[in-house]
Amino acid sequence: ADSLQRPMKRFHPAAGCGATRIHFSMRTAARKCRSAVKLWRPASRARSALAYISEPEHEARCTGNEPEAGFVGAPGSRYVSEMKFFYPHVDHVPPILPCFRLVDDLGRLVEGAEQHLPVLNEELLQKLQTTMIRVSEYDKVFNDAQRQGRISFYLVSRGEEACSIGSCAALDPRDLLLPQYRELGALLWRGFTCHDVANQLTSNALDPAHGRQLPLHIGSKEKSIVYIKSTLGTQCPHAAGASYALKLQRTSRISLCYFGDGTSSHADVPSALNIAAVHKCPTIFFCRNNGYAISTNVADQYVSDGVAPRGIAFGMPTIRIDGNDMLAVFAATQRAREIALQESRPVLIEAMTYRIGAHSTSDDDSKYRTKKSPHAGWDSERAFWESRSPIIRFGRYLQSKGLFSVHREEELRKAARREAIDALNLAERAAKPDYSHMFTDVYDELSWVQHEQQNKLKAHVQKYAHKYADIMPQLVSL
Amino acid sequence: FVRHKMRAAGFLHGARRARHLCSLCHRRRFTTAVEIAGETQKMTMVAAINDALRVALRTDPAAVVFGEDVAFGGVFRASMNLVEEFGPERVLNMPINEQGLVGFGIGMAAVGGTAIAEVQFADYIFPAMDQICNEAAKFRYRSGNEFDVGGLTIRAPASAVGHGGHYHSQSPEAYFAHTPGLKVVYPRDAYTAKGLLLASIRDKNPVIFFEPKILYRASVGQVPVGDYELPLGKADILTAGKDITCVAWGAQVHVMTKACARAEADGISCEAIDLATIAPWDMHTIRTSVKKTGRLLVTHEAPLTGGFAGEIAATIQDECFDYLEAPIARVTGADTPFPLAFEKLYLPDELKVYDAIVRTANY
Numbered sequence: 106a107d108s109l110q111r112p113m114k115r116f117h118p119a120a121g122c123g124a125t126r127i128h129f130s131m132r133t134a135a136r137k138c139r140s141a142v143k144l145w146r147p148a149s150r151a152r153s154a155l156a157y158i159s160e161p162e163h164e165a166r167c168t169g170n171e172p173e174a175g176f177v178g179a180p181g182s183r184y185v186s187e188m189k190f191f192y193p194h195v196d197h198v199p200p201i202l203p204c205f206r207l208v209d210d211l212g213r214l215v216e217g218a219e220q221h222l223p224v225l226n227e228e229l230l231q232k233l234q235t236t237m238i239r240v241s242e243y244d245k246v247f248n249d250a251q252r253q254g255r256i257s258f259y260l261v262s263r264g265e266e267a268c269s270i271g272s273c274a275a276l277d278p279r280d281l282l283l284p285q286y287r288e289l290g291a292l293l294w295r296g297f298t299c300h301d302v303a304n305q306l307t308s309n310a311l312d313p314a315h316g317r318q319l320p321l322h323i324g325s326k327e328k329s330i331v332y333i334k335s336t337l338g339t340q341c342p343h344a345a346g347a348s349y350a351l352k353l354q355r356t357s358r359i360s361l362c363y364f365g366d367g368t369s370s371h372a373d374v375p376s377a378l379n380i381a382a383v384h385k386c387p388t389i390f391f392c393r394n395n396g397y398a399i400s401t402n403v404a405d406q407y408v409s410d411g412v413a414p415r416g417i418a419f420g421m422p423t424i425r426i427d428g429n430d431m432l433a434v435f436a437a438t439q440r441a442r443e444i445a446l447q448e449s450r451p452v453l454i455e456a457m458t459y460r461i462g463a464h465s466t467s468d469d470d471s472k473y474r475t476k477k478s479p480h481a482g483w484d485s486e487r488a489f490w491e492s493r494s495p496i497i498r499f500g501r502y503l504q505s506k507g508l509f510s511v512h513r514e515e516e517l518r519k520a521a522r523r524e525a526i527d528a529l530n531l532a533e534r535a536a537k538p539d540y541s542h543m544f545t546d547v548y549d550e551l552s553w554v555q556h557e558q559q560n561k562l563k564a565h566v567q568k569y570a571h572k573y574a575d576i577m578p579q580l581v582s583l
Numbered sequence: 584f585v586r587h588k589m590r591a592a593g594f595l596h597g598a599r600r601a602r603h604l605c606s607l608c609h610r611r612r613f614t615t616a617v618e619i620a621g622e623t624q625k626m627t628m629v630a631a632i633n634d635a636l637r638v639a640l641r642t643d644p645a646a647v648v649f650g651e652d653v654a655f656g657g658v659f660r661a662s663m664n665l666v667e668e669f670g671p672e673r674v675l676n677m678p679i680n681e682q683g684l685v686g687f688g689i690g691m692a693a694v695g696g697t698a699i700a701e702v703q704f705a706d707y708i709f710p711a712m713d714q715i716c717n718e719a720a721k722f723r724y725r726s727g728n729e730f731d732v733g734g735l736t737i738r739a740p741a742s743a744v745g746h747g748g749h750y751h752s753q754s755p756e757a758y759f760a761h762t763p764g765l766k767v768v769y770p771r772d773a774y775t776a777k778g779l780l781l782a783s784i785r786d787k788n789p790v791i792f793f794e795p796k797i798l799y800r801a802s803v804g805q806v807p808v809g810d811y812e813l814p815l816g817k818a819d820i821l822t823a824g825k826d827i828t829c830v831a832w833g834a835q836v837h838v839m840t841k842a843c844a845r846a847e848a849d850g851i852s853c854e855a856i857d858l859a860t861i862a863p864w865d866m867h868t869i870r871t872s873v874k875k876t877g878r879l880l881v882t883h884e885a886p887l888t889g890g891f892a893g894e895i896a897a898t899i900q901d902e903c904f905d906y907l908e909a910p911i912a913r914v915t916g917a918d919t920p921f922p923l924a925f926e927k928l929y930l931p932d933e934l935k936v937y938d939a940i941v942r943t944a945n946y
Contacts, residue, residue, distance in 0.1 A: 281694065314727035326729035331693060334725060336717050342686025343693060343718070350696035353647070353672060360690075373714075376683030383678060384687075546724045547763050549733060549787040552816070552863040554763075 153514040154241075154496045155504065160211060163492060166482030169211035174204050174427065175479030176457040177396025177486070178366050178403045179411035182425060186217035188436060190422040190444065190452065191413075202413045204457055205437060206427035210493040212501020223275075223436045227508060233274060233431055234503055235517055237266040237496050240290045242521035243299060244462070247306060250529055251320075251466040256306045258320045262287050264429070264461030267495035268393045269363065270294055271434030272454075276361060276442060281347050283331045283340035283362035286321055287393065291363075295328040299524045303532035311535055315542035329358075337368040341377030341390065345451070348381075348388040352449065359445045361389040361438075367398020369412045375419065381451035382420035388451040389441045390416065393428060395460035400473035416453025428456030429490075431499040459490035541582040559583065626806040628770075629799035631777035632661050632738075636699065638810050639784045640669045643697050645734070646784070649675035649684060650701025658703060659740055659799055685711035685737060689719050692734035692789070699784060705741035705793055706750040712758070719789040720764030733787035738780070740796035741769075742834050742884050743930055748923035754833070754885040754916075759791050760862040760894065766790040767861040768815060771836040772802040775859065778813030786815055795834035818865035820872070824854035827878040827944050830869060830895060832858040835931065839882055842936035851944045861891055869895065870902045877908035878943050882931050887915045909946035912939040 163169065172183050185203040189196075207218040214222070225233075244261040251259040262269065269288035273295065276282075282291055289302070300311075305323045308316030313325075314332065324332030331340065331347075344362035351358045364374060369392055381388045392412045396403055409415070416423030422444055426437045434456060441452040463470040475486045483489040503509035540562075544555040551559070563583050566573050573580065626634065639646050648662055648669075654676040656663040666674035677684040681702055688698035702708045708715070715737070723731035743752045759767045768783050768790055770776040776794065783790035818830075821840060831839040836857045843853035854872050858864055873879050879899055881892035892913040900911060914931040922929055 312727070313729060314725060317727070318725050322725070324726055324729065326726070332722075332726040332730060334718075334721075336713065339686060339714060339718050342683050342714070343690035346687035346690025346692075346696075346698065347694045348690075349687070350645070350647075350691040350694045350698075353645070353696070354694075372710075373682060373686060376680045377686065379678055380680065380683045380687050384675060546728045548766075548863075549723070549731070553866065554863050 153511045153518070154494060155500045155509075155511045155514055157497065158492045160501070163211060167210065167480060169213065170209035170215055171480065174457065175489075176204070176394070177459060177475070178394035178457055179204070179413075179425065179455075180479075182411070182457065184215070184427065186215045186220070188221040188424065188433075188440060190424045190440070191417055192422050193417045193420050198414070198417055201410050202423075202425045202455075204425050204427050205433055206430045207432045207436065208430050208498055208502050210498060212498050212505060214502075221436045223432060223439060225435070229274070230503060230506075230508060233270060233435075234496070234499055234509060236270050236290055236293050237431075237499065238514065238517045239293055239299075239521045239524075240266045240270070241496060242518050243289065243302065243525045246522060246525035246529065247302075248462075248466060250306075255529070255533065256320050258466055259306070260286050260321055260465045261462040262289050264490060264494055265393055265395055265458045266290050267431040267434050267499065268391070268428040268456045268458055271431045272361065272389075272391055272438040272456075275435045275438035277358065279329050279356075279358050280442070281329050281331065281344070281351065281358060281360040283344045283347070283360060284333050285337070285340065285363045285365060285368060285393075286333050286335075287365070288363050289321070292323060292328075292330060295325070295330060297323070297325070297328070299528040300532065303525070303528035304535065307529070307532040307535070308538065309532055309535040310538045311532070312538065315538040317542070338364055338371035338373035340364070341374050342380065344388045344390070345377045345381035345384070345386040348386040348445075348451075349384055352387055357446060359387040359389060359442060361391055363391050363393060365398060366392065366394040366396065366403050366412060367401060367406055369415070370406055375415060378415060378419040378421065378451070378453065385449045386451055387445035387449055389438065389445055390421075390451060390453045391438070392453065392455045393458055394455055395458045397460050397464070397474070399464040399468055400470075402473075402475065411455055411457070413453065413455040416455075421451045421453055423453040423455070425455045425457060428458035429493065429495045429498060431495055432502075461487060461491055461494065537576070537579045539582045540576075540579050622809070623805040623807050625803060626773050626777075627800045628773040628776045628794070628802040629659055629661050631773040631806045632780055632794060633663050633665075634806070634808070635777040635780040635784075636662060636665060637668070638781060639697070639699060640665065640673060642810060643784075645695060646697040646699060647673045647675065647691065648699045648701070649677050649688070650738075651677055651679055651684075651703045653677070653701055657701070659796065661701070661738070661794075661799075681707055681709075681711040682714050685714040686718070688735050688737070689714060689722065689732050692732035693722065693730050695734065697734045697784065698736070700735065700737045702737060702739040704751055705739040705755050706753045708737070708739055708755060708791075711737075715759065715765065715789070715791070716762040720762045722764075722789075724764060731787070732789050735789040736780075736784045736792060737790070738792045738794060740799070741793040742795045742797065743921070743926060744797045745926065746923065747921065749920045752921040752926070754793070754883065756791075756793055756832075756861045757885055757889055757891045757894075760864075760891055764788070765862060766815060767793070769793045769795070769832040769859065769861055771795070771833060771857050771859070772798065773804045773806050775813060775819075775857075776802075777806055778811050779815065779859065781810065782812035782815050785812065790815070793833065797834050813859075816860045816863050816865055818868040819857040819859055820868065821855040821857055822853065824852040824876065826852040826876055827880060827940055828854045828856060828869065828872040828876045829936075829940065830856045830858055830879070830881045831883065832861065833884070835882055835884055838931065838933050839936055841933045842940060845933065845937045846940045846944070849941065851940060853940065864895070866898055866902070869899060873899055873903045874906045877906050878946075879907070880912040880914065880936070880939055880943055882914040882936050882939075884916045884930060886918045887913060888918050890915050909943045912943045914939045
């Protein structure tokens with residue numbers, strides 16, 4: 106009943122699908138190793154993350170709160186419950202910055218968490234978890250849709266749902282967001298519907314950008330989200346300049362840009378950090394350090410202590426946080442926003458996380474992902490992090506407060522999956538954008554160059570109309 | 584129409600005989616209502632640019648001028664006395680980082696600011712090419728017109744200065760003309776510099792404004808002290824002629840007009856045109872002229888291969904094939920990096936342009 110309306114290709118290990126190949130080999134490995142945790146499969150049946158690994162099983166392998174986090178991006182960083190922003194010229198910065206968290210891997214509040222625990226009402230707590238689940242289910246549907254050839258490209262946010270949702274939730278809705286591309290959660294939080302996403306993915310006429318860009322290159326002026334683009338890191342100087350203008354306009358709005366560990370090597374990032382610090386731009390630089398940049402492990406990206414020292418080096422308060430801890434992300438971003446506005450300066454948050462999925466639908470992560478788990482008891486690095494994903498940890502926390510359950514999660518997942526499938530089917534049936542939009546918006550008005558080329562194209566199409574019969578509906582206004 | 588007489592006082596050597604007719608009177612499609620404030624003042628080109636920045640900052644509270652060394656007045660004094668009048672919030676020194684400062688400007692413009700960036704020399708614009716060509720040029724298109732960075736203007740001193748060598752002499756207009764979504768503007772003197780700069784700042788698209796730095800002090804003329812704009816995308820016919828159309832921009836305009844004057848003495852009637860806007864260029868004016876004269880010469884300092892003269896030549900031969908009496912001549916810089924010791928023969932000087940005019944006219 107919940108299968109996609111089009112017949113789904115049967116995944117076979119021999120087929121070119123990287124994700125399936127992993128699962129096949131890992132299932133074999135799992136059978137061999139009795140203590141190994143079964144891997145999460147992006148299957149078509151709704152499952153519950155909470156049921157993925159039971160508490161006793163998890164507890165048998167760890168305390169849930171190892172002092173050393175084992176993050177790929179900052180090995181050696183130790184968990185603390187103190188939310189300390191390290192200030193340049195003020196604080197002594199340790200060789201390895203600690204990692205702030207409030208909730209442990211088993212969903213329990215850590216010692217000292219009460220000091221910084223954000224006070225959130227039940228509705229907000231539910232919305233945070235529901236949005237993560239929606240991202241998770243939409244990702245599965247859309248990733249599968251790409252494998253079936255229904256859309257051309259997709260990027261999942263698996264494992265990083267809390268980074269974008271927790272941070273976006275802590276901002277004012279009018280604060281300017283400048284995403285990279287792995288922040289679907291932030292878009293949904295701000296009000297993007299599944300239909301909005303599906304329209305853009307299928308490049309139909311309802312896409313406000315007329316299908317001009319790759320899937321998931323989405324944005325909205327009304328929701329204060331700058332359009333996503335494929336270039337890396339260029340949004341960081343934009344964030345600095347935008348917040349400077351917003352400051353001049355006396356708006357009390359800030360900007361927040363997202364970027365990853367790989368993108369942090371791009372020259373635009375230190376450029377932006379420096380300029381923002383010099384000119385006191387109220388910008389939050391939010392780094393999702395997930396350990397991989399396509400195939401490149403952070404070991405090939407930098408030898409520094411992650412990305413955080415760069416914030417301090419360029420002169421801004423900096424904190425490293427557990428990006429898989431929803432409440433820590435919320436608390437830190439909330440405080441960072443205060444600092445940015447009250448002290449009129451940028452802030453760097455390095456959110457440690459793990460990229461459970463592949464970079465995109467264009468790579469096969471079985472070819473490069475580290476096999477070994479950072480701690481014994483899990484049969485792979487990926488299984489280790491899947492067992493402590495943001496959805497599981499926050500779900501356990503909510504469950505302990507009576508606000509969540511396996512059953513509720515299964516219901517939410519079923520509903521979100523249905524929603525995504527329906528939205529995709531509907532979006533595919535919608536009309537494609539008109540070809541006249543090939544030439545609009547290059548400038549504010551078409552110049553003679555666009556007019557002339559449009560006329561030539563029109564004449565060509567009319568001359569060979571029979572060859573263009575399949576796209577004739579899109580040529581109406583041309 | 585009133586003929587506005589512009590004296591060529593203090594101009595380059597040999598320019599005495601060049602007649603500078605006010606471009607307003609010769610512009611057939613000039614429909615913009617532009618107020619020429621009655622009072623004019625003798626200004627150098629850099630003073631005119633300084634004045635344009637002042638007018639922009641006065642009339643637009645969202646305007647910010649920024650770049651390397653901009654606060655103290657600028658290495659060419661283009662931003663003199665601005666921070667004193669408008670404050671350090673609106674006149675900013677930037678760290679040495681072209682990609683950062685251009686990206687900063689893009690961000691400002693994306694939220695409605697008017698970002699007037701300076702790249703200290705056009706030779707140093709290359710680090711910012713990703714931000715200019717991948718971001719600024721595509722901001723409106725990729726967002727379905729929800730966002731745009733029309734408020735961004737990038738000024739850069741460009742072209743040969745006599746002793747600049749590789750990295751203080753370049754004319755990179757062709758690289759940017761090749762990216763749809765950008766406008767590229769190149770004034771030729773004090774009057775056009777102020778009017779075109781104000782138009783560029785207010786244009787609703789990102790504009791790159793190249794300033795021929797050799798003319799900063801050498802070009803002196805009567806410039807209105809008030810607020811005025813000259814339209815972008817319109818070429819100026821400086822002298823009417825019937826035998827050959829000559830096109831140039833920036834400082835090369837004066838080399839061209841000198842060569843034309845020399846050719847006039849030989850009886851060749853030259854129609855001298857300043858292209859002024861490289862992208863989008865005024866093809867219609869050039870086409871109309873070439874249909875009349877049957878011959879075209881384009882001259883620029885930038886190297887030959889991939890230079891913008893090629894674009895003009897290709898389009899005009901397409902549009903005017905039956906009208907052409909001679910191959911289109913391009914007189915340009917050589918395909919080498921800009922050499923210090925060899926500048927005199929590297930540049931397309933008056934003699935080279937004159938020689939090409941004569942060859943083309945006698946083909």
